[in-house]
Amino acid sequence: MTPDLQSPAPENRGPLPPGHSADDAWQPPSQGREKLVAEDLLKATHLRPAPAGFISIADAQVCRARCPRKPCLVFCPSQVFSWEYDHVHVDDQRCLECGACLFGCPEQNIDWYYPPGGAGVAYRY
Amino acid sequence: MSEHYDAVVVGAGPAGSAAAYAMAKNGLKVALLERGEYPGAKNMFGGTLYSEAVASLFPAFWESAPLERPVVRDEVWFLDDSSAVTLGFTGLHYAQPPYNKFTVLRSRFDQWLAWQAQQAGALLFPSCLVTDLRWEGSFAAGVVTEQGDIFPASAVVLAEGALALLAEKAGMRGPLEAHSFTIYVRLTFSLPAARLEERFQLEPGEGADLVFIGYPTAGSIGKAGLFTNKDSVSLITGVYLDELVQKGASLPELAWRTRSHPLVRRLLDGAILEEYQAHMLPKGGFRQIPRLYGDGLLVAGDAAMLISGRHGADLALLSGQLAGETVAQAKAKGDFSRKMMAVYAEKLKNTFYYKNMQAAGDALDYYKQHQDADFLLSKALNGAAYRFFAERMLTDREKREMVLKELAGIQTPIKDFSDIWQGLQHWRVL
Numbered sequence: 001m002t003p004d005l006q007s008p009a010p011e012n013r014g015p016l017p018p019g020h021s022a023d024d025a026w027q028p029p030s031q032g033r034e035k036l037v038a039e040d041l042l043k044a045t046h047l048r049p050a051p052a053g054f055i056s057i058a059d060a061q062v063c064r065a066r067c068p069r070k071p072c073l074v075f076c077p078s079q080v081f082s083w084e085y086d087h088v089h090v091d092d093q094r095c096l097e098c099g100a101c102l103f104g105c106p107e108q109n110i111d112w113y114y115p116p117g118g119a120g121v122a123y124r125y
Numbered sequence: 126m127s128e129h130y131d132a133v134v135v136g137a138g139p140a141g142s143a144a145a146y147a148m149a150k151n152g153l154k155v156a157l158l159e160r161g162e163y164p165g166a167k168n169m170f171g172g173t174l175y176s177e178a179v180a181s182l183f184p185a186f187w188e189s190a191p192l193e194r195p196v197v198r199d200e201v202w203f204l205d206d207s208s209a210v211t212l213g214f215t216g217l218h219y220a221q222p223p224y225n226k227f228t229v230l231r232s233r234f235d236q237w238l239a240w241q242a243q244q245a246g247a248l249l250f251p252s253c254l255v256t257d258l259r260w261e262g263s264f265a266a267g268v269v270t271e272q273g274d275i276f277p278a279s280a281v282v283l284a285e286g287a288l289a290l291l292a293e294k295a296g297m298r299g300p301l302e303a304h305s306f307t308i309y310v311r312l313t314f315s316l317p318a319a320r321l322e323e324r325f326q327l328e329p330g331e332g333a334d335l336v337f338i339g340y341p342t343a344g345s346i347g348k349a350g351l352f353t354n355k356d357s358v359s360l361i362t363g364v365y366l367d368e369l370v371q372k373g374a375s376l377p378e379l380a381w382r383t384r385s386h387p388l389v390r391r392l393l394d395g396a397i398l399e400e401y402q403a404h405m406l407p408k409g410g411f412r413q414i415p416r417l418y419g420d421g422l423l424v425a426g427d428a429a430m431l432i433s434g435r436h437g438a439d440l441a442l443l444s445g446q447l448a449g450e451t452v453a454q455a456k457a458k459g460d461f462s463r464k465m466m467a468v469y470a471e472k473l474k475n476t477f478y479y480k481n482m483q484a485a486g487d488a489l490d491y492y493k494q495h496q497d498a499d500f501l502l503s504k505a506l507n508g509a510a511y512r513f514f515a516e517r518m519l520t521d522r523e524k525r526e527m528v529l530k531e532l533a534g535i536q537t538p539i540k541d542f543s544d545i546w547q548g549l550q551h552w553r554v555l
């Protein structure tokens with residue numbers, strides 16, 4: 001492990017992560033649209049790919065048998081969880097690392113830990 | 126195994142960087158470990174930072190820190206579908222040193238703060254995820270990273286933020302639950318400074334923040350707020366996590382509903398969405414403050430549940446500083462035992478924020494138990510205001526009775542001034 005001895009450039013916004021140019025700015029959908037899914041919003045956020053598997057469902061049977069409401073499909077702010085036939089599908093590349101799934105799943109059935117150092121969200125604002 | 130440090134700090138947020146700064150300034154050998162690619166990469170808040178607290182560590186910080194705008198205008202809007210009753214204060218003195226508070230972007234500010242610690246001699250390790258503490262008997266003696274690197278140290282400061290996973294692992298606290306948190310999402314839109322200033326009636330450089338009550342999370346305790354940055358505007362929307370789970374509401378939808386309110390939409394017209402973020406805020410209050418110290422171990426900032434009213438980042442800074450100073454004292458005495466570390470808790474107990482948290486106690490629980498209080502109040506206020514401002518062919522007496530009837534329908538906890546004070550505390554955006 002090597003320490004970072006560089007000075008940030010305090011005058012600039014948090015470094016524009018490489019590969020992310022100002023041209024990536026996403027245009028909002030047409031005015032007046034009430035409903036918007038995380039999908040649309042997420043396009044504006046910079047996420048560094050993380051090795052898959054840092055989020056997983058401990059026991060798929062619990063989701064089927066003990067959790068009729070399946071709140072994770074809704075409370076996760078970036079819709080990491082979706083229902084596929086008979087199990088919760090996890091798209092960990094969309095995770096915003098808020099940690100809500102650790103406390104929001106009524107069955108404590110979600111294994112979540114931070115993605116490896118440097119991976120995942122890199123906020124610019 | 127790498128070299129031995131006097132202290133390792135987990136997390137380069139305000140608490141961690143302030144702790145590292147205080148220790149490095151006292152000549153300690155400090156490692157500051159941050160899982161983000163740079164300090165601030167993982168952090169978001171509304172938000173505003175209170176000047177007095179930051180200045181107590183870094184006098185005249187406004188000359189060098191990356192700040193957005195000094196806030197001169199604070200408003201609370203009680204929103205209904207097509208109207209708003211507003212309450213506000215504009216103080217132009219707040220545009221002058223020593224200022225009152227600044228809007229800040231964490232991706233920039235946290236880097237500046239960590240750099241203050243680095244300049245004082247602390248070593249920053251970015252992209253470094255801590256997974257465990259290292260123990261020698263009952264003593265925390267360093268940390269272990271995800272890659273298996275070991276950082277041996279005489280003391281560990283946990284400044285890991287809201288989730289406090291290592292603090293829990295170390296037995297400093299029991300498991301947290303959904304009702305201990307509010308969860309927020311934040312939409313940041315770019316808007317050229319000149320247009321922003323015109324729209325919010327600001328002189329160049331001045332800032333404003335607005336809190337929205339009663340909308341969009343009708344029927345549950347949810348709030349929204351809007352903050353002006355230099356050339357962008359941030360809109361946060363949040364709710365208690367247990368409420369969100371019970372009611373089956375979706376935060377991105379609620380956020381977009383706020384954004385689409387006819388009175389909010391016009392403030393953001395033409396602004397371009399630049400970023401979508403999510404973060405939790407520990408709201409367990411005084412009762413859920415964890416054990417603050419152990420042998421070779423201290424907990425500071427959000428990890429210690431130190432949130433009081435609208436204060437959070439500033440308390441993280443102040444508690445981090447106290448933790449850092451305590452470790453420096455321990456180093457001077459060559460004693461890192463819990464007896465020595467207890468000095469931190471003693472000092473903390475005398476701070477204004479600890480006392481405020483203690484005094485607030487359960488008072489704000491009313492709002493937790495009466496989830497729709499904000500919504501009902503907002504509805505009634507707007508109904509009454511619509512009647513009050515409407516020019517009708519009525520006698521003043523008839524009009525007065527209509528307004529009073531509307532207000533009599535309000536079921537809120539407000540009975541006297543102290544209730545209003547509570548309400549004001551509660552309505553501020555956190």
Ligand SMILES: Cc1cc2nc3c(=O)[nH]c(=O)nc-3n(C[C@H](O)[C@H](O)[C@H](O)COP(=O)(O)OP(=O)(O)OC[C@H]3O[C@@H](n4cnc5c(N)ncnc54)[C@H](O)[C@@H]3O)c2cc1C
Binds near residue numbers: 136137159405437
């Ligand atoms: C929506 C919202 C609005 C807010 N508005 C305001 C406001 O207006 N004013 C205000 O004063 N406060 C506000 N707050 C509160 C404020 O953001 C927090 O109180 C403050 O950030 C706490 O600082 P901290 O240093 O304790 O934790 P954090 O700022 O969360 O920093 C913790 C750091 O530790 C790192 N970390 C965590 N775990 C590990 C690990 N295992 N290994 C390595 N690194 C790790 C994280 O990446 C992070 O950088 C708001 C919070 C939210 C969510």
Ligand code: SF4
Binds near residue numbers: 106
């Ligand atoms: S909330 Fe938990 S138990 Fe329910 S479906 Fe989701 S992961 Fe499964």
Ligand code: SF4
Binds near residue numbers: 075101
């Ligand atoms: S941490 Fe937050 S964003 Fe990530 S999966 Fe859990 S709830 Fe979703």
